[in-house]
Amino acid sequence: MNGNLGIKNLSLWKFRKKSSSYFKCGFSIVETLIAIAILSVAVVAPMSLAQRGLIASIYAKDQVTAFYLAQESVEYVRNLRDANNYVGRSGDSGDWLRGFDGIYDANQNIMFGIDVSAQSAFQIINCSSNLALCRLNFDTSRGIYGEQTGETWQSTIYTRTLQVKPFTTDSDPFAGADLIATVTWRSGNIQRSMVINEKIFNWYPAPVE
Template sequence: MKLKIKKYSKGFTLVESLVAIGILSLSIAATFTAVQAGLKTSIAAKDQITAFYLAQEALEYVKNIRDENALHALNGTATWLTGLSAISTDPCYFGKICRIDVGQSSVSECTLGTGTCPNLNKDSTSGLYGYSSGTTWSTTSFNREIQLTSVSADSITVTIRVRWVSGGSNKTFTVNGLVFNRQ
């Protein structure tokens, strides 16, 4: 009588194990790459939204000054561009580049020699942007410049440029708005 020896193979061979580990590693690496790309995209989108709101804030502030001047014009103490561009010494006189700090209700000419404005600071407590400094304020990569151009005696173009660095590249968002004399 002859004995049969049965050979049972249990488990995986070394080659099968290496192939499985390779496939698993590639799928994990692809997932991490997709997550990293998603994070970069979301950060870029957040920066674009911030730039949009910073530009909108400046345009609304110019309109607010125009509206306040309309009230002061009733008693003869202001023209519609007083404090912005009524006379050549005003901070945003036509051709000058100026900055607006909404939190401090101030408009000033950018005087860094090149005509560019300093970067905005952000208050970590309130989340507001401005040019204030202190323990809760930190410098951001956002830079906002405002320039007024005369269109006619009763209208101006307000150009707002917001610049920032995102992902190692320079970005710019520009808004042009027409503002009219409402008097």
């Protein structure tokens, strides 16, 4: 009788020991999974932040470049106004902005491209019917943007357009013009744009003598 009891106790002890080993193994797997999850979060979170920081840095760089490209076209119009007056073109006519053909027509939604790197006769491009004509390239030898092509010219992500919309006053039909400079580019799958709106005034009713 006692022998049978001893055998039963021994069997029960072995079963408990074996079951205890299973439970220990089970907890070890759970703990391992938790550790892996914590480690994954610890690694992925900084990498995600670094990626966002890199994307923000690239966007900031592109945005600054776009701003200066838009501002360049505005400054070009200012210089053209002064140059037209200097060579004797009266401010009492549309000649004060000669070069921007068609801006005094009924339809003033003309899109111009500005290429300051080209010869003077080719610096203003009408790209209303084809915006690809206003796509900017970059000259690696001189470090400037333009719309030319060649060995040293590389394509860029930027397209620049300029609208020149004259306005009048009661006393002056050639008072000035609204300038709308727009630079667009694509950042990944997102279309970006930089727009500058400025007014330019016809300060010189008569040519400089």
